[in-house]
Amino acid sequence: VDIQKDEDVRKYLFELEDGEHIEAVLMLHDFGNSVCVSSQVGCNMGCKFCESGRRKKVRNLEVYEMVLQILMIEEEFGNRISHVVVMGIGEPFDNYDNVMKFFTILNDPFGLAIGARHLTVSTCGVVPKIKEFAKFPLQVNLAISLHAPNNEIRDKIMPINHAYPLEVLMPALKEYYQKTNRRLTFEYVLLEGVNDSEECAKQLAELVKGMNCYINLIPYNETHNIEFKRTKIVQIMRFYDILKKNKLTVTIRKEFGGKISAACGQLRSKKEEL
Secondary structure, three states: OEEEEEOOEEEEEEEOOOOOEEEEEEEEEOOEEEEEOOOEEOOOOOOOOOHHHHOOOOEEOOHHHHHHHHHHHHHHHOOOOOEEEEOOOOOHHHHHHHHHHHHHHHHOOOOOOOOHHHEEEEEOOOHHHHHHHOOOOOOOEEEEEOOOOOHHHHHHHOOHHHHOOHHHHHHHHHHHHHHHOOOEEEEEEEEOOOOOOHHHHHHHHHHOOOOOEEEEEEEOOOOOOOOOOEOOHHHHHHHHHHHHHOOOEEEEOOOOOOOOOOOOOHHHHHHHOO
């Protein structure tokens, strides 16, 4: 029902058969065309900085509703999608069975024939499903929405941490790596004055010490409904440098959608709150 475009990015708002709305984002990288898909209508995880979590979960998406996001974008864009990340609206591991069926269809030669290593699922830390995912037969990448280096900060911004604090989450991730030998990604949204201090960077380096992982630092995409502010670029670079000095693999996520409401859930909120 809506497409917003900017350089190297397109944001799609889809209407479902029951009148609900979800969104997906197409990002054009030098390595291929990547789509970020939604896995639920709304989200119950309630992360304080997230537009999707501000609006509660209505229902899980069916497998076909996830596949159609890819097919409809391919049709509109006129080009093949090579990479898929399940990081849109929803907690994928809260819709675990459907998301795994979705990956199986994407990977199947008679489906969309996308290599398993070009597929990524993100979770805010649903530990039982991380353990289950370690047995999933396809080599799909796992990303963890970490966003804090200690329980004190994580408790304040991510309610999931009350159920699965870091002393439960981190051993589960180490166990996942031992079983799969697949490198983990840690997503870390930098929020001004919350989790972006140099002390936080040192704690983060200590937390992931010895793990085969890489850290994706994400400049915050501000929304008018949430009070958090993005960290200044100077502080982002200080944070980055501390991690690099600790011999960690770190990237700062390329920004795509600041001009087009591309933060997770923004378009849906605008549509449904008119």
